[in-house]
Amino acid sequence: MSTEKLLIDTDGSFGRRPAHVPFAWLFQLVTAILSVITIVLVVHGGTRLATQDRELSTLKTVVSDYQKEVLAMKAHQEARKDAEVTFLRERVVALEAKLTSSTSANGDINLQAELGDQVDPSVTETTDGGATWRPGAVHHQRAKRAASSVTFPAGACLQGPPGIPGRDGRDGLPGRDCPCGAKAPLTCPGGYVQFRDKCYQFSTTQKQYNDAKAVCLASGGHLAVAKDEATDNFLVNEIRKRGNPETWMGMSDQVQEGLWVWEDGTVLTGWSNWLPGNPSSTGEDCAEWKNVYDYKWNDDECFHTQYFVCEVDAS
DSSP: OOOEEEEEEESSEEEEEOOOOOOHHHHHHHHHHHHHHHHHHHHHHHHHHHHHHHHHHHHHHHHHHHHHHHHHHHHHHHHHHHHHHHHHHHHHHHHHHHHHHHHHHHOOOOOOBBBOOOTTTTTTEETTTEEEEEOOSOOOOOOOOOGGGGGOOTOOOOOOOOOOOOOOOOOOOOOOOOOOOOOOOOOTTTTTEETTTTEEOOOSHHHHHHHHHHHHHHHTTEEOOOSSSHHHHHHHHHHHHTOOOOEEEEEEEESSSSSEETTTTTTTTTTOBBTOOOOOOOOOOOEEEEGGTTEEEEOOOOOOOOOEEEEEEOO
Protein backbone atom coordinates (compact mmCIF):
# COMPACT_ATOMS: atom_id res chain seq x y z
CA MET A 1 0.00 0.00 0.00
CA SER A 2 1.31 3.48 -0.83
CA THR A 3 2.43 5.69 2.04
CA GLU A 4 1.32 8.83 0.22
CA LYS A 5 -2.04 10.60 0.65
CA LEU A 6 -4.15 12.25 -2.06
CA LEU A 7 -4.29 16.01 -1.49
CA ILE A 8 -5.89 18.97 -3.25
CA ASP A 9 -3.38 21.64 -4.19
CA THR A 10 -4.07 25.34 -3.84
CA ASP A 11 -4.76 25.57 -7.54
CA GLY A 12 -7.50 22.95 -7.23
CA SER A 13 -5.50 20.09 -8.75
CA PHE A 14 -4.95 16.80 -7.09
CA GLY A 15 -1.46 15.87 -5.79
CA ARG A 16 0.31 13.40 -3.47
CA ARG A 17 2.66 14.02 -0.52
CA PRO A 18 4.52 11.60 1.80
CA ALA A 19 2.71 10.44 4.84
CA HIS A 20 4.11 11.22 8.30
CA VAL A 21 6.45 8.56 9.79
CA PRO A 22 4.90 6.99 12.88
CA PHE A 23 6.47 7.94 16.23
CA ALA A 24 7.10 4.28 17.17
CA TRP A 25 9.44 3.85 14.19
CA LEU A 26 11.43 6.92 15.18
CA PHE A 27 11.77 5.62 18.74
CA GLN A 28 13.05 2.27 17.48
CA LEU A 29 15.64 4.01 15.29
CA VAL A 30 16.93 6.12 18.18
CA THR A 31 17.05 3.04 20.41
CA ALA A 32 19.10 1.14 17.82
CA ILE A 33 21.56 4.02 17.46
CA LEU A 34 21.99 4.24 21.23
CA SER A 35 22.56 0.48 21.40
CA VAL A 36 25.30 0.68 18.79
CA ILE A 37 26.94 3.57 20.65
CA THR A 38 26.75 1.61 23.91
CA ILE A 39 28.37 -1.45 22.32
CA VAL A 40 31.18 0.68 20.87
CA LEU A 41 31.81 2.31 24.24
CA VAL A 42 31.84 -1.06 26.01
CA VAL A 43 34.30 -2.55 23.51
CA HIS A 44 36.53 0.52 23.72
CA GLY A 45 36.39 0.46 27.50
CA GLY A 46 37.29 -3.24 27.57
CA THR A 47 40.28 -2.65 25.31
CA ARG A 48 41.43 0.23 27.46
CA LEU A 49 41.07 -1.87 30.62
CA ALA A 50 43.10 -4.67 29.03
CA THR A 51 45.85 -2.19 28.13
CA GLN A 52 45.84 -0.79 31.65
CA ASP A 53 46.05 -4.32 33.07
CA ARG A 54 49.11 -5.04 30.93
CA GLU A 55 50.75 -1.78 31.97
CA LEU A 56 49.99 -2.53 35.62
CA SER A 57 51.47 -6.02 35.28
CA THR A 58 54.63 -4.58 33.72
CA LEU A 59 54.89 -2.01 36.50
CA LYS A 60 54.52 -4.72 39.13
CA THR A 61 57.30 -6.71 37.47
CA VAL A 62 59.59 -3.66 37.48
CA VAL A 63 58.84 -2.97 41.14
CA SER A 64 59.48 -6.62 42.02
CA ASP A 65 62.83 -6.58 40.22
CA TYR A 66 63.77 -3.36 41.99
CA GLN A 67 62.88 -4.84 45.37
CA LYS A 68 65.01 -7.89 44.60
CA GLU A 69 67.94 -5.65 43.69
CA VAL A 70 67.51 -3.67 46.92
CA LEU A 71 67.45 -6.88 48.97
CA ALA A 72 70.53 -8.15 47.17
CA MET A 73 72.35 -4.87 47.86
CA LYS A 74 71.39 -5.01 51.53
CA ALA A 75 72.58 -8.60 51.79
CA HIS A 76 75.86 -7.64 50.14
CA GLN A 77 76.33 -4.72 52.54
CA GLU A 78 75.57 -6.91 55.55
CA ALA A 79 78.03 -9.54 54.37
CA ARG A 80 80.64 -6.85 53.85
CA LYS A 81 80.04 -5.44 57.33
CA ASP A 82 80.31 -8.91 58.85
CA ALA A 83 83.57 -9.48 57.02
CA GLU A 84 84.95 -6.14 58.22
CA VAL A 85 83.91 -6.85 61.81
CA THR A 86 85.51 -10.29 61.67
CA PHE A 87 88.68 -8.78 60.26
CA LEU A 88 88.82 -6.12 62.98
CA ARG A 89 88.22 -8.70 65.69
CA GLU A 90 91.04 -10.84 64.38
CA ARG A 91 93.34 -7.82 64.32
CA VAL A 92 92.37 -6.90 67.89
CA VAL A 93 93.05 -10.45 69.06
CA ALA A 94 96.40 -10.38 67.32
CA LEU A 95 97.17 -6.99 68.88
CA GLU A 96 96.29 -8.22 72.36
CA ALA A 97 98.44 -11.29 71.85
CA LYS A 98 101.39 -9.16 70.80
CA LEU A 99 100.88 -6.80 73.72
CA THR A 100 100.73 -9.71 76.16
CA SER A 101 103.86 -11.29 74.74
CA SER A 102 105.66 -7.94 74.88
CA THR A 103 104.63 -7.41 78.50
CA SER A 104 105.85 -10.86 79.48
CA ALA A 105 109.16 -10.38 77.71
CA ASN A 106 109.96 -6.80 78.74
CA GLY A 107 108.26 -6.58 82.14
CA ASP A 108 106.43 -3.48 80.93
CA ILE A 109 102.78 -3.17 81.91
CA ASN A 110 102.06 -1.02 78.84
CA LEU A 111 98.32 -0.39 78.63
CA GLN A 112 97.34 -2.69 81.52
CA ALA A 113 97.16 -0.63 84.74
CA GLU A 114 98.08 -2.08 88.12
CA LEU A 115 95.65 -2.38 91.01
CA GLY A 116 96.41 0.02 93.82
CA ASP A 117 95.93 -0.37 97.57
CA GLN A 118 92.61 0.22 99.24
CA VAL A 119 92.27 3.77 100.53
CA ASP A 120 89.80 5.91 102.33
CA PRO A 121 87.11 7.05 99.85
CA SER A 122 87.41 10.56 101.24
CA VAL A 123 90.96 10.77 99.94
CA THR A 124 90.83 12.38 96.54
CA GLU A 125 94.49 12.23 95.59
CA THR A 126 97.71 10.87 97.06
CA THR A 127 101.22 11.21 95.80
CA ASP A 128 103.78 8.56 96.64
CA GLY A 129 107.13 8.29 94.99
CA GLY A 130 106.07 10.37 92.02
CA ALA A 131 102.97 8.22 91.30
CA THR A 132 99.48 9.68 91.57
CA TRP A 133 96.75 7.58 93.18
CA ARG A 134 93.02 8.12 92.90
CA PRO A 135 90.14 6.21 94.58
CA GLY A 136 88.51 3.65 92.28
CA ALA A 137 84.90 2.54 92.01
CA VAL A 138 85.59 -0.42 94.32
CA HIS A 139 87.99 1.49 96.57
CA HIS A 140 91.00 0.44 94.49
CA GLN A 141 93.53 2.68 92.92
CA ARG A 142 95.29 2.17 89.63
CA ALA A 143 98.71 3.44 88.79
CA LYS A 144 98.59 6.22 86.23
CA ARG A 145 101.48 6.12 83.87
CA ALA A 146 102.53 9.04 81.74
CA ALA A 147 101.45 8.85 78.10
CA SER A 148 105.07 8.93 77.05
CA SER A 149 105.74 5.69 78.92
CA VAL A 150 103.15 3.70 76.98
CA THR A 151 104.93 1.62 74.32
CA PHE A 152 103.64 -0.68 71.60
CA PRO A 153 105.53 -3.61 70.13
CA ALA A 154 106.42 -3.35 66.46
CA GLY A 155 103.53 -4.31 64.20
CA ALA A 156 100.94 -4.20 66.98
CA CYS A 157 99.03 -1.20 65.65
CA LEU A 158 96.17 -1.46 63.20
CA GLN A 159 96.78 -0.07 59.76
CA GLY A 160 94.79 3.06 59.09
CA PRO A 161 92.79 3.82 55.94
CA PRO A 162 94.68 5.03 52.86
CA GLY A 163 95.28 8.73 52.61
CA ILE A 164 93.86 11.13 50.06
CA PRO A 165 95.58 10.73 46.66
CA GLY A 166 98.09 13.43 45.92
CA ARG A 167 97.75 15.92 43.11
CA ASP A 168 99.05 15.14 39.66
CA GLY A 169 102.54 16.32 38.97
CA ARG A 170 103.41 18.95 36.42
CA ASP A 171 103.74 18.07 32.78
CA GLY A 172 107.22 17.19 31.68
CA LEU A 173 109.24 19.26 29.27
CA PRO A 174 108.42 18.67 25.60
CA GLY A 175 110.76 16.36 23.77
CA ARG A 176 112.95 17.50 20.94
CA ASP A 177 112.23 16.61 17.36
CA CYS A 178 114.52 13.96 15.99
CA PRO A 179 116.09 14.94 12.67
CA CYS A 180 115.35 12.12 10.30
CA GLY A 181 117.58 11.75 7.30
CA ALA A 182 116.82 10.12 4.02
CA LYS A 183 116.34 6.37 4.10
CA ALA A 184 119.52 4.55 3.22
CA PRO A 185 119.33 2.98 -0.25
CA LEU A 186 119.16 -0.79 -0.54
CA THR A 187 122.34 -2.49 -1.64
CA CYS A 188 123.38 -5.95 -2.78
CA PRO A 189 126.34 -8.18 -1.88
CA GLY A 190 129.30 -8.27 -4.19
CA GLY A 191 128.74 -10.24 -7.37
CA TYR A 192 124.98 -9.60 -7.39
CA VAL A 193 122.91 -7.40 -9.71
CA GLN A 194 120.07 -5.39 -8.15
CA PHE A 195 116.56 -4.97 -9.53
CA ARG A 196 114.02 -3.24 -7.29
CA ASP A 197 114.46 -4.77 -3.81
CA LYS A 198 116.03 -8.03 -5.04
CA CYS A 199 119.58 -9.07 -5.82
CA TYR A 200 120.45 -11.65 -8.49
CA GLN A 201 123.60 -13.67 -9.06
CA PHE A 202 124.11 -15.36 -12.44
CA SER A 203 126.13 -18.55 -12.25
CA THR A 204 129.22 -19.20 -14.32
CA THR A 205 128.95 -22.97 -13.88
CA GLN A 206 126.26 -25.45 -14.83
CA LYS A 207 124.44 -27.75 -12.41
CA GLN A 208 121.39 -29.97 -12.18
CA TYR A 209 118.26 -28.24 -10.85
CA ASN A 210 118.41 -29.60 -7.28
CA ASP A 211 122.16 -28.93 -7.02
CA ALA A 212 121.62 -25.36 -8.22
CA LYS A 213 118.81 -25.01 -5.68
CA ALA A 214 121.18 -26.11 -2.90
CA VAL A 215 123.80 -23.54 -3.96
CA CYS A 216 121.25 -20.71 -3.75
CA LEU A 217 119.98 -21.88 -0.37
CA ALA A 218 123.54 -21.95 0.96
CA SER A 219 123.97 -18.30 -0.08
CA GLY A 220 120.87 -17.30 1.93
CA GLY A 221 118.41 -17.14 -0.95
CA HIS A 222 116.74 -19.36 -3.54
CA LEU A 223 116.56 -19.84 -7.29
CA ALA A 224 115.19 -16.71 -8.96
CA VAL A 225 111.44 -16.24 -9.35
CA ALA A 226 109.92 -14.09 -12.09
CA LYS A 227 106.32 -13.45 -11.04
CA ASP A 228 105.80 -10.37 -13.22
CA GLU A 229 106.75 -9.30 -16.72
CA ALA A 230 109.17 -6.56 -15.63
CA THR A 231 111.24 -8.94 -13.50
CA ASP A 232 111.21 -11.56 -16.24
CA ASN A 233 112.40 -9.04 -18.85
CA PHE A 234 115.23 -7.87 -16.56
CA LEU A 235 116.46 -11.42 -15.94
CA VAL A 236 116.21 -12.41 -19.62
CA ASN A 237 118.24 -9.34 -20.65
CA GLU A 238 120.95 -10.22 -18.12
CA ILE A 239 121.02 -13.82 -19.37
CA ARG A 240 121.31 -12.59 -22.97
CA LYS A 241 124.28 -10.40 -22.01
CA ARG A 242 126.08 -13.46 -20.67
CA GLY A 243 125.17 -15.63 -23.64
CA ASN A 244 123.77 -18.42 -21.49
CA PRO A 245 121.71 -20.76 -23.69
CA GLU A 246 119.68 -22.54 -21.00
CA THR A 247 119.17 -21.23 -17.45
CA TRP A 248 117.22 -22.67 -14.51
CA MET A 249 114.61 -20.48 -12.83
CA GLY A 250 113.16 -21.25 -9.40
CA MET A 251 109.97 -23.15 -10.28
CA SER A 252 109.04 -26.84 -10.53
CA ASP A 253 106.24 -29.36 -10.11
CA GLN A 254 108.40 -32.03 -8.49
CA VAL A 255 106.16 -32.30 -5.42
CA GLN A 256 102.86 -32.66 -7.28
CA GLU A 257 102.58 -33.17 -11.01
CA GLY A 258 100.94 -30.21 -12.69
CA LEU A 259 101.18 -27.94 -9.64
CA TRP A 260 103.96 -25.47 -10.43
CA VAL A 261 105.40 -23.86 -7.30
CA TRP A 262 107.98 -21.06 -7.05
CA GLU A 263 111.01 -21.67 -4.83
CA ASP A 264 109.76 -18.97 -2.41
CA GLY A 265 106.85 -21.31 -1.61
CA THR A 266 104.10 -19.59 -3.61
CA VAL A 267 102.04 -21.30 -6.29
CA LEU A 268 102.20 -20.03 -9.87
CA THR A 269 99.10 -17.93 -10.51
CA GLY A 270 98.30 -15.00 -12.76
CA TRP A 271 100.93 -13.86 -15.24
CA SER A 272 103.24 -16.40 -16.89
CA ASN A 273 105.51 -16.57 -19.94
CA TRP A 274 105.34 -20.21 -21.00
CA LEU A 275 106.28 -21.24 -24.50
CA PRO A 276 103.00 -22.08 -26.26
CA GLY A 277 102.14 -25.71 -25.56
CA ASN A 278 104.14 -25.81 -22.33
CA PRO A 279 104.35 -27.22 -19.76
CA SER A 280 104.05 -30.31 -21.91
CA SER A 281 105.51 -33.46 -20.37
CA THR A 282 105.01 -35.36 -17.14
CA GLY A 283 108.72 -36.19 -17.02
CA GLU A 284 109.87 -32.58 -17.33
CA ASP A 285 109.36 -31.07 -13.88
CA CYS A 286 111.72 -28.05 -13.78
CA ALA A 287 111.33 -24.67 -15.50
CA GLU A 288 114.02 -22.90 -17.52
CA TRP A 289 114.69 -19.98 -19.85
CA LYS A 290 115.80 -21.37 -23.23
CA ASN A 291 117.47 -19.28 -25.94
CA VAL A 292 116.12 -21.29 -28.89
CA TYR A 293 112.61 -20.42 -27.66
CA ASP A 294 113.52 -16.72 -27.32
CA TYR A 295 113.91 -17.33 -23.58
CA LYS A 296 110.27 -18.26 -23.09
CA TRP A 297 109.58 -20.56 -20.16
CA ASN A 298 110.08 -24.23 -20.90
CA ASP A 299 109.72 -27.35 -18.77
CA ASP A 300 112.73 -29.66 -18.85
CA GLU A 301 114.09 -32.74 -17.11
CA CYS A 302 115.61 -31.72 -13.79
CA PHE A 303 118.78 -33.80 -14.15
CA HIS A 304 120.08 -31.68 -17.04
CA THR A 305 123.06 -29.48 -16.16
CA GLN A 306 122.78 -25.80 -17.07
CA TYR A 307 123.25 -22.28 -15.77
CA PHE A 308 121.06 -20.85 -13.01
CA VAL A 309 120.18 -17.58 -11.21
CA CYS A 310 120.15 -17.11 -7.42
CA GLU A 311 117.99 -14.48 -5.70
CA VAL A 312 118.38 -12.76 -2.28
CA ASP A 313 116.72 -9.72 -0.70
CA ALA A 314 118.49 -6.38 -0.99
CA SER A 315 119.39 -4.78 2.36
